[in-house]
Amino acid sequence: MIDSFGRSIDYLRISVTDRCNLRCVYCMPPEGVEWMAHDEMLSYEETIRLCRLFAQTGVKKVRLTGGEPLARKGLPALVSGIHAIPGIESIALTTNGLLLREQLPALLEGGLSAVNVSLDTLDRDQYAAITRRDGLDETLAGLRAALAVPGLRVKLNCVPMGDNDVQLVPLAELARDADLSVRFIELMPIGLGGQLPRRTEAEVRAILERSFGPMVPCGDVIGAGPGHYFTVPGFRGRIGFISAMTHQFCDGCNRVRLTATGFLKTCLQYETGRDLRALLRSGAEDGTVLAAIEDAIRRKPAQHHFNESAGQSADETHNMNQIGG
Ligand code: SAM
Ligand code: SF4
Numbered sequence: 221m222i223d224s225f226g227r228s229i230d231y232l233r234i235s236v237t238d239r240c241n242l243r244c245v246y247c248m249p250p251e252g253v254e255w256m257a258h259d260e261m262l263s264y265e266e267t268i269r270l271c272r273l274f275a276q277t278g279v280k281k282v283r284l285t286g287g288e289p290l291a292r293k294g295l296p297a298l299v300s301g302i303h304a305i306p307g308i309e310s311i312a313l314t315t316n317g318l319l320l321r322e323q324l325p326a327l328l329e330g331g332l333s334a335v336n337v338s339l340d341t342l343d344r345d346q347y348a349a350i351t352r353r354d355g356l357d358e359t360l361a362g363l364r365a366a367l368a369v370p371g372l373r374v375k376l377n378c379v380p381m382g383d384n385d386v387q388l389v390p391l392a393e394l395a396r397d398a399d400l401s402v403r404f405i406e407l408m409p410i411g412l413g414g415q416l417p418r419r420t421e422a423e424v425r426a427i428l429e430r431s432f433g434p435m436v437p438c439g440d441v442i443g444a445g446p447g448h449y450f451t452v453p454g455f456r457g458r459i460g461f462i463s464a465m466t467h468q469f470c471d472g473c474n475r476v477r478l479t480a481t482g483f484l485k486t487c488l489q490y491e492t493g494r495d496l497r498a499l500l501r502s503g504a505e506d507g508t509v510l511a512a513i514e515d516a517i518r519r520k521p522a523q524h525h526f527n528e529s530a531g532q533s534a535d536e537t538h539n540m541n542q543i544g545g
Contacts, residue, residue: 221277221278221514221517221518223517223518223520224518224519224520225471225520225522227471227472227473227474227520228278228474229277229278229279229474229475229476229517229520230278230279230280230281230474231279231280231281231282231283231445231474231475231476232271232274232279232281232282232283232475232476232477232478233282233283233285233475233476233477233478233545234267234271234282234283234284234285234477234478235285235286235287235289235477235478235479235480235542236261236267236284236285236286236287236289236292236295236298236480237261237286237287237288237289237291237292237480238253238255238256238286238287238480238541238542239255239286239287239288239291239292239541240286240287240288240291240316240541241288241291241316241318241319241353241355242288242316242318242351242352242353242355243351243352243353244340244350244351244352245349245350245352245381245412245416246379246381246407246411246412246413246416246540247411247412247413247540247541248412248541249412250352253541253542256480256481260480260481261480261481261482262478262480262481262482262497262500264294264297264298264301266482266497266500267298267301267302267478268298268301268302268305269500269506270478270482270496270500270509270513271301271302271305271308272305273506273509273510273513274513275305275306275307275308276307276510277510277513277514277517278307279307279308280307280308280309280310281308281309281310281311281312282302282308282310282311282312283311283312283313283314284298284299284311284312284313284314285313285314285545286314286480286541287480287541287542288315288316288318288319289313289314289315290313290315290318290319290320290323291319295323295327296323296326296327296329296330297330298330299311299313299327299330299331299332300329300330300331302331303330303331304331310333310334311330311331311332311333311334312332312333312334312335312336312373313327313332313334313335313336314335314336314338314377314545315335315336315337315338315362316337316338316339316351316355316359317337317338317339317358317359317360317361317362317363318355318358318359318362319358319362320335320337320359320361320362320363320365320366321358321361321362321364321365324362324365324366324369328369328372332372333372333373334372334373334374334375335366335372335373335374335375336374336375336376336377337359337362337363337366337374337375337376337377338376338377338378338379339359339360339363339376339377339378339391340378340379340380340381340384340387340391341378341384341387341391342356342360342387342390342391342394343386343387343390344356346383346384346387347359350381350384363376367398367399367400374398374399374400374401375400375401375402375403375460376391376394376395376400376401376402376403377403377405378391378402378403378404378405379404379405379406379407380404380405380406380407380418380419380423380424381407381416381417381418381419382416382417382418382419383417385419385427388404388424388427388428389427389428389431389432392428392431392432392452392459394457395452395455395456395457395458395459396452396454396455396456396457397456398456398457399456399457400456400457401447401449401457401458401459401460402457402458402459402460403447403459403460403461403462404419404421404424404459404460404461404462405461405462406418406419406420406421406461406462406463406464406465406466407419407465408464408465408488410488410489410540411540412540413540418465420463420465420466421461421463421466421467422466424461425450425461428452428459432452432453432455433452433453435450435451435452435459436450436451436452436453437449437450438450438451438458445462445475446462446464446469446472446473447460447461447462448460448461448467449461464488464524468523468524470522470523470524471523473487473520476493476516476517476520478496479542480542481497482495482496482497482498482500483495483496483497484496484512484513484516486516486517486519486520486521487520487521487523487524488524489521489524490521490524492519492521493516494512494513494515494516496509496512496513499512
């Protein structure tokens with residue numbers, strides 16, 4: 221459907237859990253967080269019911285995220301349930317990759333069409349410093365397994381910070397021989413992300429161009445999101461940027477988010493939205509839930525204000541593991 225600023229909303233990101241097997245410095249405190257109780261999370265049946273209603277509003281693309289989505293049991297069953305919904309054209313997954321290799325066959329059987337693997341560095345010590353765990357081999361194994369699947373769209377997500385500059389070039393080089401989009405995502409001041417040194421798109425681009433020469437903007441539209449892409453001479457894949465801080469893309473925003481607790485979140489920055497779990501569990505009929513979804517989408521805020529002083533009363537105070545990125 222079209223929101224009140226004329227944007228067509230056809231993309232739903234679903235966080236299926238707040239739990240994670242890593243503790244990335246920009247996302248979770250070292251001691252972890254108190255996990256939500258299992259019955260606070262939407263069941264797969266509830267999630268599939270909501271997806272069917274979202275599809276009726278015009279949502280065509282779904283992404284599963286978290287926390288770590290593969291840490292929730294039986295995710296392939298959710299993928300196949302969503303895949304069966306008329307109108308849903310693609311189901312993607314954002315994962316840290318640790319459990320990807322073993323779960324990939326079942327996910328593909330369920331109808332998964334794309335996967336984004338988050339990996340900030342190829343250096344073992346730096347990986348451990350950023351994620352506070354030792355999982356580089358598993359993440360790389362997951363990435364390689366995904367790249368070996370014909371037709372599966374694969375992207376790599378890196379959040380560059382002040383101290384991993386030297387690793388940006390080796391990461392980008394993964395796109396030399398593989399049909400892979402390596403994307404650099406500007407750190408957003410959400411939760412713990414507000415306290416860390418960030419790198420802008422311009423800074424990262426300058427570092428890459430010193431090694432690879434000028435990058436050429438890519439004409440093709442790739443994926444459903446706000447990334448913009450460049451080709452590099454001699455590379456099979458491409459380099460992308462998602463730059464919420466320096467290239468605000470709210471005008472073209474096509475997405476809403478469903479948290480693991482069933483809260484429909486209509487802008488990443490704000491806590492505004494609608495508690496759909498309460499509605500579902502109150503016994504509301506489909507028509508009532510659908511009307512609530514449409515009403516929330518209509519009220520989607522015009523834009524984020526990350527670059528202005530923080531602390532507006534409706535600002536997001538949760539960490540990214542609870543929102544899903
Ligand atoms: N655990 C999965 C993963 O890491 O891919 C999915 C959830 S994670 C919250 C989704 C994405 O959000 C990851 O690519 C992560 O790097 C990114 N992310 C987390 N905190 C962020 C922040 N403050 N700013 C920008 N991206 C962030
Ligand atoms: Fe876990 Fe992803 Fe957050 Fe890292 S970014 S702690 S992998 S949810």
